[in-house]
Amino acid sequence: MAAAQVWSVDPRTGKRREQVAVEATAADVDHAVRAAHTARGALADRVVRAAFLRTAAGLLDAAKDRLVAAADAETALGTTRLTGELARTCYQLRSFAGIVDEGDFLGVVIDHPDDTATPPVPDLRRLKVPLGVVAVYAASNFPFAFSVPGGDTASALAAGCPVVVKAHPDHPHTSELVAGVLHLAAERTGVPRAVVGLVHGFDAGVALVGHPLVAAAGFTGSVRGGRALFDAAAARPVPIPFHGELGSLNPVVVTAAAAAERAAAIGAGLAGSMTLGVGQFCVKPGLVLAPTGADGDALLAALADEVKRAGEGVLLDHRMRDAFVAGAAARAALPDVDAPVAPGAGDEHTVSPGFLTVPAARLATGGPHDLLLEECFGPVTVVARYDGDDEATAVLSRLPGNLTATVHLSAAEAAGEGRGAELLARLTPLAGRVLVNGWPTGVAVAPAQHHGGPYPATTSTSTSVGGTAVERWLRPVAYQSTPEALLPPELRDDNPLGLPRRVDGRMELPDRDA
Template identity: 75%
Template sequence: MAAEPVWSVDPRTGKPREQVAIEATAAEVDRAVRAAHAALPALADRPVRAAFLRTAADLLDGARAHVIEAADAETALGPTRLTGELARTTAQLRAFADAVEEGAHLDVRIDHADPARTPPWPDLRRWKVPLGVVAVYSAGNFPLAFSVPGGDTASALAAGCPVVVKAHPDHPATSELCASVLRRAAARHGLPEDVVSLVHGFAAGVELVRHPLVSAAGFTGSVRGGRALYDAACARPVPIPFHGELGSLNPVVVTGAAAEERAAELGAGLAGSMTLGAGQFCTKPGLVLVPDGEAGEQLLKSLADAVSQGEPAVMLDHRMRDAFVEGVRERAALPDVAAPVTPGAGGEHTVSAGFLTVPAARLTRAGRHDALLEECFGPVTVVARYASREEALAVLARLPGNLTATLHAADGEPGAPELLAALTPLAGRVLVGGWPTGVAVAPAQHHGGPYPAATSTATSVGITAIERWLRPVTYQSTPESLLPPELHDANPLRVPRRVNGVPDPAR
């Protein structure tokens, strides 16, 4: 069967803009992976690798106007949002360059031989090496920060792994533009351009995860798509790590005392968070537990006022728009579910934000209302009104894994520790106060969580994301002449390490 053309589509009209590429055949995927595998040795030089990442950031900044124009035309996310996303993208490229130069990601540990021990220890020297070719599956809702030049690609390249990216169908032109920038950056430092390759098409994505020379994969997207690729990665003759970010409800608990203190503030804050980017953030608060009573009603009124003032928004594509409208319709039809502000179709190409309410008692046991405990991608949240802390805890006990969980409580509130303890097993990032949308690219960040939020315990944001693409190797009783410089006693490259269990004094 002939390969299909890849079109760039305007989500504001649903009309094709231009043909960008042709879907990759199995043979073309094979060539891309083999070329990436051949480029693996070229990434071994850490200074060159760091310089490449910095140049990639500089070139993306230099192409800012073209990148933002292309991304806005394909996603309707707007220049302001995309300008911030590009800044985040280039900042994380530079942060990984700094990490590569420092060398702490190598996790060097040296234990000298100790014949006096029982049993005696041989000389052991441990560090981490790159896995090999990494397949990256771009996200639809972040055409830069979680796509071709995004965190998965940046962290894999920082680890020394060439990358083959499967472009997202919602922004193929942006993907081609960003891939060309990264390849140009590689060439400037004498690296093969094939350290970064791009393929298009659903079938190409499946071929990619099955290819025997692909050593790991990173994915951001739906539970259905991610789980299918995850299963394929595990079903290979040689299974590979699959680091997928799939779906998340991101529960929020508001205590009675917090609602009494700042109902209006909480309602307005929730409205801003759940409608940000047309509700298309993976960290959107999708379930909010609010106390019954006057304070809870004040919070709902504030939320209704703020959400009602919003304008209809364009979603990333019409398929997502249709799924949102249908998902809201099905949920709103459930018994005891109300819509103080009705979400759904805002026009032929847009959606209107809104929220649903339901008694929390409906969610404490399995039944039709379980649909309210599943992510609905778009500008909607479910507010569950609870009559007691025990009822709120019963709802939390039924939730799957999440990227985030949030607690709003008053200072020193007696029940807060119990609620925080109930939220902690549910998520990779737990907030006390604030709202979960917005993920700081910081060393201490963790963006992941129990399944289905993620398929592994790793993070896809922050410097420790590099650990996904490395594996430890220990050399035993090996002559120094055969060891890499990072494992020499003199530590000529001055990498952070531990020697005989303590930090290296040479550092």
């Protein structure tokens, strides 16, 4: 029986563009994983893998026009957005190369023997080592930054782990092109091409997470798909870490004082954030708690004006379009839900942005209105109008875990007066990133970044963006009473690799200028 064909589809028309691959069989997945496993030794040298990451970034930059054109044809995200996303991806690869150079991620700790301690301390030396082959599941909405060359791939390679990527069906041609660039980077740095494998197809994704040589997995996608893979990873004879980003409502609280101070600006900012990328960001604000009264009304008026200006847009595929139209209609049909700007279908290929309003009391007690507390992928948000702090608090107490949570405060509240600190304390348990007087769309690649959150936002406490994302693919090992000649060079007393380390409780930093 012939393998199923993989087609590139134009979301602007719903028509097939070209066949770009075939779905991987179980044998294909096995071959890719075993080849990656065999190639892992090529990433052992930190100098080599830093060079690989930098070379990959440079080659992606050089192929920018071709890659952006292919991604736009498959995603309809637009060349401006995709050019910026590719630049972000290249920056991320270079950032991880710098982390590899520095070596702090290895977490080197040395404790020399101490017979005076209780109990006595033997010679102990600890560092982190790569887990092995990492399965990466590409996202639909970021064909570069969260797909084949994205954060999971970059951080795994930085850790010294080969990857096998399961391509997303919404951009298979882009995935093939990018994989080719990464393979060229591997060749130019003397690394086997197999350190980055690529497979297509639903069954391939299932086989990948179950392969005995896959040591960990990273996923960005839906709650349903991510939870199924998470369960499969846990049910293996040897369970593996599964770092999944599944879904997020990203609540926003607007205080009465903030609305009184700048209702129009908040409404306009919300419109820009919830319609950005046709509402297809994982950090889109999907629920907003806004006060009743004239100031809240002014906020909604500004929101309505800006959302109307946003115009119709194309979602990543027609399946998502159908789900958005159905989801928006189901939410709008609930009792006491109004649609000042109705979200839904545009023409046969587009959707119209909009927002819904509901009394906050409807969300405080459960029932059918709980649908409004679930993510709806696309350009829609729910504004819950609260009358008093108790109503807002009651809604917050019912929210699941999120990637982000935002509060808009007045100038006085931001200076420490009123409920600002209390609201931050209430939002902190709900999310991995808490914002004040900003909007969650846009995730900076920075050492302090955390892109994750309590379940169902993610299945672990780790981040998928920022320097500490590399920690997902490492495990610590301690060597006890091991002769110096047998120790890895990272743990030797003379520190031949010039690594930052903690020795007998004191931090030692290498002299980079020596």
